[in-house]
Amino acid sequence: MPRYNPSVIEPKWQKHWESEQTFATPRLPNGEKLYVLDMFPYPSGDGLHVGHPEGQTATDIVCRYERMRGKCVLHPMGWDAFGLPAEQYAKKTGTPPRVTTEKNIGTFRRQEKMLGFSYDWDRELATTDVDYFRWTQWIFLVLFDTWFDPAAGKGRPIAELPIPPDVAADGETAVRRYQDAHRLAYQSHAPVNWCPALGTVLANEEVIGGVSERGGHPVVRLPLRQWMLRITAYADRLERDLDGLDWPDSIKALQRNWIGRSTGAEVDFFIGAAPSVSGKPNPQEFKAWRAERAASGFPAAAGDEVLRVFTTRPDTLYGATYMVVAPEHPLLRRLTTPGQADAVKAYCEQAARKSDLDRTDLAKEKTGVFTGSMAANPVNNRPIPIWVADYVLASYGTGAIMAVPAHDTRDAEFARQFALEIVAVVDPGTSVEAAVREAVLAGSTTFTDEGTAINSGPYNGQPTAEMQQNIVADLAKRGQGRQAVNYKLRDWLFSRQHFWGEPFPILHELDAAGQPTGLVRAVPADRLPVDLPELAVFDTHGSPDPPLERAPEAWLYVTEGGRRLKRETNTMPQWAGSCWYYLRFLDPKNEKAFVDPAVERAWMPVDLYVGGAEHAVLHLLYARFWHKVLFDRGHVTTAEPFRRLINQGMILGEMEITGYQAADGRWVSAELVTAGADGKPIVKTSGEAVSAVRVAPEQAKKEGDKLTLAADGGVRLESRAHKMSKSRGNVVNPDEVVKQYGADSLRLFEMFLGPLEATKPWSMEGVNGVRGFLDRVWRMIADERSETAALNAAVQDTPATEEQDRVLHRTIQAVTQDIERMSFNTAIAKMMEFTNFFFKCDMRPRAAMERLVLLLSPFAPHLAEELWQLFGHAKTLAFEPWPTFDVGKIREASVEIPVQIGGKLRGRVTVPVDTTAADLEAAAKSDPRIAELLAGKTIVKAVVIPGKMVNFVVRDG
């Protein structure tokens, strides 16, 4: 048998699995089902990254293990293939995005197959396949056909939406507009995040701190017609249903944070204008003012006599000394008095021009303008001024706030900026130092925690929580307020000005002049897909017009019932395809439905979903939302798609030395390397050269060479790993690793690196290390010196010794348990221990060796299959029963028990396993060393845990 040569055996077994259809899955599970899914990759032009195989190896191990345990495993792979890079490449070179995408998919497919994952490749799909996005469009039509019924708490067909009589009386068009305003997919003209550099509008989730998540380009606010998805209707359920999911707490927290549920109250303030307000305003006076104002030509629609705010601290209502509305607030025009009109207008224009980045960046200095109007604080009728300021967001709550500068840091900043009144209404009591309390009561320090009410009329003396309940109840009685819940989550901006995305199955009705009327029609489901047209030009040169506006007329216009209709030219965002791919994998070739109901019922939910944490709030929230809509409409049978979620940690580049600790304890940064006289390199630092820090000589030939860690005992090195990036030049290419060490070594190393969830640095030395282990496994079983395939002479059909049996069964137990808890690094360590032990044995029982090969097979499947074949088995080991262990064989006859005196280890005694507590204590006392130490002492207490340890608590005398 020749040496272990992965470059021969790996392609051999990959071909075998493919031609034998080893991992083909039946349409319906023929046993206990298990659906294990990887987040499908975006096939970029760079090819696979070592981060991809990390999670994928983990899921592959689980799948191979569970198959051997008899489960029917579904394990598919596909491509999230729409996206901007292919389109940007098309802009530059004219290569159609589909061509680029197919090429990249080809590279990814080759690389995935090279790693020997047990995917059912018959189910492969790409979001860009017409047969796939046809159903993405179909699901969009479901969203379009659904409205959210708050009473039922679920989505229902639009045909069931009750139409108010006055709307019905206005005719068919009014009814259609009413329905359109209630659909889960609706059009909006609200300001959007327009990114000129990317040439598209972005979702809130794609804008971070005012710049685009991708590329970090500035984003400006721009009103534009867009498609929105009403995810906010599902905010409550999206939050609540997290409870039942087996997901990491960190991801749940991230989603909760993003949904941002906060409970509090809505409070209504009567509004009026400053000139008409006397010392003590009251509702009658405001009504008089309104009548006056209406007479002078200002329209006064019903409902505008109050300004509604949302607050989480209704207990601070007595401290509300002014109000603020957002520049985009609908009531602002009416609130603005003639005298303040110019200032307010100028302020709003300035605010509109600001990008989100500017608004955030200038946070230190608050800006705002007085509107001229006053409001009456509903609890005491005190007049308070209404300001407009951009620190209040139009899109959260009611777009207006009551400002309590004594107990809110932002209001405090604003109040100081404009010298507004500050009234303390919460006494911190003894929760802060006396001096701080004085400052709070004087209004010079802001206190945002809970305390006791003061300056709050009848509520004085009530603790914060109690007063909140009472005041909300009282306001509700008077019709001036009510309990309320608000969410940070916004509706999902769902259209993009791209070519390379799913076209919307929507047609716009046109008026006589050929302009859209705002009314739309859905493309009937039986006329899907709406395919993308051939396009010569992809660049719209910085205009928000989508590239599809330049599509051929034949595509752009449709005649239906004698009317000319125009296609929607926006396309869907990249998230669309990934929102439901896990469902299509169940039934990828179905031409009649997105998934067969019986197949869906049999396989869902996904039992294990593994991917990066970067999708915590985007993909994972969107997919849950779509799934819930499909659930409400009866298309799927589970309320949640992904039962268990695991995030693999990021793999960083190799560690780099940044410094070392000098003899005197100082930390010195190491910068340069130069060759020393003895050929050994010297780390050069600021002014002094130190030879104590050693590096592998061949790695430090010239100044500036990168260092790998290498130090002996006395020297402490400082080192750091960074994210892999092209610019840093520390990207590890899986192709190279496979070429040099083999796919099994890559797989094994990715798992041995550390816990799956942890962030950890790459190490080529480490790959070499696990390759050494595989080499040893090979040599332990195969005869390396033989020309032909042959077992090692030490492997014989002999019964195992008691010790060998113990090692074997202990290994089976440990590896099994470690796989169950996804602790792959320790599972590998246990197999290394096994190998270290049996390598030294001259007799290696064949049965034990076969068992190890089965244990190893989920981790290093190619090597395992090859050895399995060497044992004379004709069939793949993929469905061999997983080895079982016998606890009786693990237990040793005798066990070594540590003996402590006063909690310190002082000796060990060897006793039979089931020694009783009394016998164990006696054995410990009779140990010569222990007896000597106990002499002359009194045993105060003896703690004896059979099978574990003995501890004597003693005192002198």
Next chain:
RNA sequence: GCCGUGGUGGCGGAAUUGGCAGACGCGCUAGCCUCAGGAGCUAGUCCGGGUAACCGGGUGGAGGUUCAAGUCCUCUCCACGGCACCA
């Protein structure tokens, strides 16, 4: 600022319930072997002292609970990730 995760040898990391801290691997040291290659084999490797048995110290820091703490409690420092004028 808020939320989350984590801090253990020269390095990556072990230590399911509180019970012998440092499994396994890398690196390093010594020896053996070889067609002298970044191969293989054997032994050693937490720190300090001692030829040694052994002794003392030790899981970011300070307290505490306990016969016993890496593990539990209180406070605190640091690192990483996310959110951030969300009322």
